[in-house]
Amino acid sequence: MARLSETIRYILRGGPPDTGLPDRVRAEIAAREAASERLIGWVQLALVLFFSTLYIIAPRAEGSAGFNFVPIALGTYFLFTVTRLALSYRFELPQWFLLISICVDMALLVGLIFSFHIQYDQHPTFYLKTPTLMYVFIFIGLRALRFDPRFVLTTGMVAIAGWIGLVFYAVFSDMGGMRVTRNYVEYLTGNSILIGAELDKTMVILAVTVLLSVALFRGRSMLFEATREHSAAEDLKRFFAPEVASSITDAHQALEAGEGSLREAAILYADIRSFTSTSALLPPEKVLAVLAEYQNLAVEVINREGGQVDKFLGDGILATFGAVAPSQTYAADALRAAQGLAEAVKSAQDRFKDAGWPYELRIGTAVAAGPVTVGVIGSKDRLEFTVIGDAVNRAAKLEDANKAQKSTALTDCASLELAKAQGYSGPAVDIRRASSVGGIPDPVDLAVLSN
Structure with missing residues (x-):
């Protein structure tokens, strides 16, 4: 009743x-x-x-x-x-x-x-x-x-x-x-x-x-x-790249953890220098305003070069090229995005200053190319679409190496040669052979894309 x-x-x-x-x-x-x-x-x-x-x-x-x-x-x-x-x-x-x-x-x-x-x-x-x-x-x-x-x-x-x-x-x-x-x-x-x-x-x-x-x-x-x-x-x-969102919403069957595929891709990792220590001195609204300015700028550059933001990691950004949608120029696109992001940040200092950042906003970015697994991880109740593989780890380690190398954009020579084969024409600022990179056991030939 x-x-x-x-x-x-x-x-x-x-x-x-x-x-x-x-x-x-x-x-x-x-x-x-x-x-x-x-x-x-x-x-x-x-x-x-x-x-x-x-x-x-x-x-x-x-x-x-x-x-x-x-x-x-x-x-x-x-x-x-x-x-x-x-x-x-x-x-x-x-x-x-x-x-x-x-x-x-x-x-x-x-x-x-x-x-x-x-x-x-x-x-x-x-x-x-x-x-x-x-x-x-x-x-x-x-x-x-x-x-x-x-x-x-x-x-x-x-x-x-x-x-x-x-x-x-x-x-x-x-x-x-x-x-x-x-x-x-x-x-x-x-x-x-x-x-x-x-x-x-x-x-x-x-x-x-x-x-x-x-x-x-x-x-x-x-x-x-x-x-x-x-x-x-x-x-x-708005939370995922359009291609990722479409793969979720258009899937013929419910996605399950453990599903994935192997792709040749390039990974771009970017991070703001001294963000934690500087943000501790600022009101939360200014910190978020600066992050919004930076992330909007970064996403624009990454999307323009055909990349997709995989996730925001606080002040860090993990982007993929050729992982979600196969690409024949993934390494070249990623290197152009890394250089473009470094240049865009240098040109946008007034925006960050107006948003409340007290110093020059500096970033570090790095690119690594290679096979990655693209798929779904997590539990039956909480899933995440992500990329896994050596290229992901190397990109993070190379980005951290920017501090020791005093550079803004960095990659390894193998990724640089692959990018050139795919049409990349930007010169490397400096080649540093057999460099030591924290977290990578063997020496790495590094290519500095931007100081």
Whole structure:
């Protein structure tokens, strides 16, 4: 019983649910609903133009003696539709306006049907046979475009109330010559009413309304969930490189720890010099402001050269080239990014000073190329997409060696030669053979890319 009560309240409220959806998701749902209302307006306008054109070019029905209300109904509906469409582009249409719109739709349709007995000078039972009643389903279907069962239910209920009103008027009309019959032929050919036929029409409208409402109730729940997942996927792209985010969201099966592949790639590691000691002297907001300036600059340089930021490590940045998406120039791109980052930081000192950094902001960056494993690590409840391999470790060790080598950008000669083979043309500032690098047991031939 409680479940049924909650479902009824959910339908009447129209959602989204009171809990479980962030404000940004609610805003996106509201934007989609506003777009749906504009779509409904355009469809209504297309329909009224179509029927107006059909009315103009079609031969006139014979036998009409009274006043013809069709042009007035079409003209009124055209003006109302244009006004409603224009308002939908100015602001989000409130629910009371949408309910009035539904009533106007049905009132015009019911009024048009009612006018037939006047136009053709027939007993009101005459309009009960009109095929114009079928237009009710167009209005009900239009409301389904919003994916909100409330408006479909309202449209169906108003249509049923209007039709019942027409039936009652026909039954109790004092024009004479009407009687209730059970003879279907007499019903079709004379001024008589077959109660079963009118019940059938009413039940069909009710059944279509209920079935569409149930379908929309289910579809609306899926819409909320899909919108939330879409928002989460968009947020994911801000935490991961777009290619990584796509590999997660577009995976045919759920990712599991231990899945990965071997790639030839280059790893770039960058770090701010004396960041810990200097940041201890600054307010937290200034530290974060400086980090934001630096990281925005670094990401711009890395992305421009075709790299992807794997992760931010405090003031450190780990970026990959050719790991997420295979590349034929991964080493060359990484070296260009390392040099470009060193130069960009030197040119952006005013930005860091304005953000609150008291000294010259200096960085160290290094590149190492080689085979890496790209994949998912972690536990069943907490996964991380990352790169593992000797090139990752060497990049970190080479970056740390910048301090001893008094350099800004560093790589090993093997990575430099590979980059040149891939089209890299930037010269090395200095080649230092058989250098000692902490954490690497054997001497390394180093290439200084920037002092």
